[in-house]
Amino acid sequence: MSKSVLNYLIVSLTFIFLLTGCRKEEFDKFYGRPENLGDPIYQQLQQKGNFTKFLDAVDKAGYKETLSAAGSWTVFAPTDAAFAKYMTDNNLTTITPELASAIVRYSMTYDGEKVERLSDFFSNKGFIKNTAFRRRTVYYDFVYDAVDANGNPIKAVAANRNGSFINTDFNNKNLPFYLTPFMTINGLTATDYNYFYPGSTYTGKNVGPANIVDGEYNIIAENGVIHVIDRVLTPPQSIDQYINAKSEYSVFKNLLDKYVTYNPNTDVSHRYEVLTGKVGNVFVKNYATLLSFSPNNENYLRIDANDAQTGSYSIFAPNNDAVNAYAKSTLLRYWGKRGVKTLNELYVVAPDLIRDFVNSHLYTSTVWPSKFNVALNSLNDASKLSQTNVVDKQALSNGFLYGVNKAQDASVFSTVYGNVNLDPDYFIMKQALNYFGLTIPLRTASLRYMIVMIPDVTLRKMGFYYDAFYPSAPIRGDNAALRRILQTHIIPLGNREVPDFAGSGILEASNGEYIKYNAGKLSSAGTSDSTVVAKQTIPIDSVNSAVNGSAVYGKEALTYTPLAVARHIERYGTLVTDPYYDFYQFLKTSQIYNTTSGAITGVSDGVFYTVLIPTKAAITQAVKDGVLPGNTTTGVPTYNPSDLIGKNLISQFIQYHIINKTSVASDGQKTGAYETLYKDDNGNTSLVRVTTNTTSSLTFTDVTNRTANALLGPSDRSNVLSNRTVIHQINNYLKYQF
Template identity: 70%
Template structure:
């Protein structure tokens, strides 16, 4: 026993040693440094001998250890020749420590990547081919000297999010490159590159103004990848930095400043004191979320952690002359009568107009020079400018800047909505349209409208007002009624010409399905015609403001109202006397089981639903009596109507006849717009509706066909009672009756 145990122990230890030796060998083979792996970035550049200036910058910047140790970097290294050119072009004899730091940090991007990978967007879901043209560099700005909104000198740090600042984010600048895979995939060309870099030659291997040196790309190092470039790259300014230093944009910059807030940040104040040894309050400069983006934000939207690789901002910055010209012609056009003569004063009384003006020049996407006409801005407009209007162009760290000599003509100002948006006499109408969400179509250039303007004084007289102090319900008054009234004042044109309101006549369908008539410079709606004051039964048109973009604004002093009367009351209006055009029809209606005398209600007619009443002439009713479709007094051949039948079959005849002459769920008029099949109120035992067909519809002719293929004409003469407006309904006189088959 004493001998066996030591022998066992020796054997056991020998096996452990052998296994350990084998495992170490496998570990070294798997995890050990490969024999063919190049030296670290610093040592490789040092060995090449043509990067002494760049390595001198690395030393001054304190990055020698970083580029000599483990890590994963991509470095765009400029040659000594590139530095010689840079020093000469900038009239320098040496590189300062501060400049050296900028050059080195901007030449370094996170993660070692070969050229082939730089065009791929590294999303949270993996690489997306050919979708990247930027990478985040090591460089970022820290605290700088600035001024607050009152002009006081303060220490400032730029926002790193749109509308906010996050202390844990350094707001690193990105480097922009123009590589063939991305450019080809996105149908971009040398022209897009040379627009920004006219003195550089494009070859699809361009890093900013520099080019990758042929044969000196993808140099693999222990701690990353080296790409040799032929120019020294320095970090460009952000949009905010650039526009703040250019006097040509000082007026537009002043408008941007109206949306800036400076907020004390204790974390950065402490960090600043630790790094500099100086105590100071540091304020984060943030732009309001009312703007499309923060011009000082070096990050992108942050929908994806790395989305700045595939996207950037764009700004069309109007020069001072461009802003002034547009302000006088457009923005201040209506406000001058109120004593508002400059943009600062306009901001006080109408900040949303200034906001819209600024946002019309901001794009949350990359606008390439060849894509001006296809890239929408924050307001969803395509730019109205061309490359010929560009007087300055910059590929900046967080996007492209185009200095323009003409301001963007935004749709919120140039469309029919602009008449409402800019005129202070129509502010209640504007706010109500915004509240009800009725502005989008009006400011869409491709959609054409006539808008009948309602002055503030009129709306207030009707009991409507706008009070911003009631944030949740700023529109005061009967909201259901106001919405219906507003929609009646919005008239889609489609492809039709703007009507001749001054001397012409016609009928137009409003956006809510109700109709408006015009004749000889006056407008009429179902509500105005019911006025007991003759002078108020129509609205005189004072003037018409046309826009080449999408329609016209019609000005008057009153509003187009709707009627609260039941439809039967408008039939009764022309059906009381035997000589009235609707007399026979109304008498049958009044004596039918469909009619409620106390209220004037018609069975089957529902509030909020649209209808068309086709009323045969008195003679046509007599003919229907003779043909046996309506009950008679005495022999049918005599054609004497029996307006109060008691026989069950006769009662049913009357109901069916009336129901077949009422079109359900739709109104149509002689405007050339609607043709085809329409359901009537009449239904068979299975619940299927009997139909009629509008076969001809022009401004001078309206023809309807019944199920037996008989056609009738709507009488459109000056003395005929057609296109009569009612409560979500239109009433027509027809020259014959419609015949049903069940």
């Protein structure tokens, strides 16, 4: 090799060495461990000297390497003083490896967070300020001993979703903290905290029953953040675990168990075999989705992967005496006649009642003590219990538990709907109400109703029955007819009291039709059509009060009439002495009447109307005033004039005396202006005003301010029920133009 080549190589290698050294120096400066970065969590706690017991637990739990290596943890570290108190309080002389593991893993949450960030919800859209009060810990329960539905011992694991199980999710428990930012923005105070932790002092920096020690938080470590706490934290039980362990809730637990299935899981079974060396099936304990939530699910709704940071479940768990008392007074009240004596037997014949009873005690939200009567359960009920009913209170791993000495009186049982819901003699009506979507108003406690009950025997006689073999259309018979009939049996009360049925009156049903009551009997347009006098009314057998009204019992149904409106006018207008005689004579010879069908032009099936029929004296006056054809001197009417002017007068008169699109009765409810069938030469609708409406007075006013009163005496023909129509006799005629 020539000397010049050798010199070139020496220079080149020297340059490469210097360049590499410079790059390494830059690499180390950028990627190297910062000089001001704290040691890992384990080493920092070791250096402080007052965490020896916690570090012993870390060693026993096998987490020394984890807390000494890279990662991102938030560790709530109890001091030696906290451990000493814990050992004394629990009469312990040593910490077993199992207990050490539980303490350490429950004190570790994922992601290193300063105190200022713990109240923020780490959502899939980023942090949302001051909406979080929980974080997922490293701790989770694994396989445990259980007993299946047949009493056989099995190995089981809890569900980690509501109604299902995901193999990749370990069902980690969450650690709650009660920090000032979250508490303030949610209107919570020390009272809410101390309700569950009476032995702790609320500071606004609480983690479960512990306090974060002043000046000993936000300690930054290489692998996370340390917050020092003054108590040892141990994982609480889940709602499922707690109720299963407490004999005072055994009756309620028995009801919950009816929604449990145990399903073998190959993946968990294999994992269990690897960890323990034991071969055998492991079963997942699943709660059916019929329940509001799974009491063993440590996750939340999973709408967001981290939504357990912001929410948890709540349960008002009735003790055995409370369940038994409610079963006797309510759930089983009507079933004795069917030989059903126990809740287990009731579940067989009416499982929906048990489901609703259980769900009335379950809330998919955090029910804070100060919000006791605000949160709604899945039945849309707020708690009807008071804090005096609470005999047990627990902040559990997946929610709050209130042990109560009285069962929730759910709206599905305590409202007027409850009378249909609970009584097996009204099963078809119940199923039909549900099928047609008519139950929600009836079971809403704030909406007042009267419901007229229709027994199964009556509905079957009418051709209606329930057939479970047709799940998409289980109500057999004319569904349109049954829906209309049911709606006629539902009476909105508004702010009115339930009527005194010994008197008389008229009530508008939920579909706009009317029913009447008189001397303890009910009638409708359909019953009134009966040729058998005894069937024209339905005797009221009894009236049961509910929180939002009353249920009225009879043995028949309030039916509707298929007859045209004119047929009911004809009924009281054929004889010269009949109250509607003159009006009907004009109607039947008018241009707007079809004598064959009884149809009146402008009156359509399915639309509501009010027909106002002037008395004979009023008709006579209308003739004298030239509003109707006839002798203007004597007032004798010409019912069938030959001239077009006379025919038009009759048509216009009739049309103006028919209120369009609404029925008005003397029930004190409707006043105001309503359109009539009459239109002027320009096509404008003419109005009639209801100016007075009470149970004893009903007044109509025309466009000229003439008034006419409905005749409401017992022998008068007002509030006559027709096909979606109410007919009134009035003491004056109404004028449609000046």
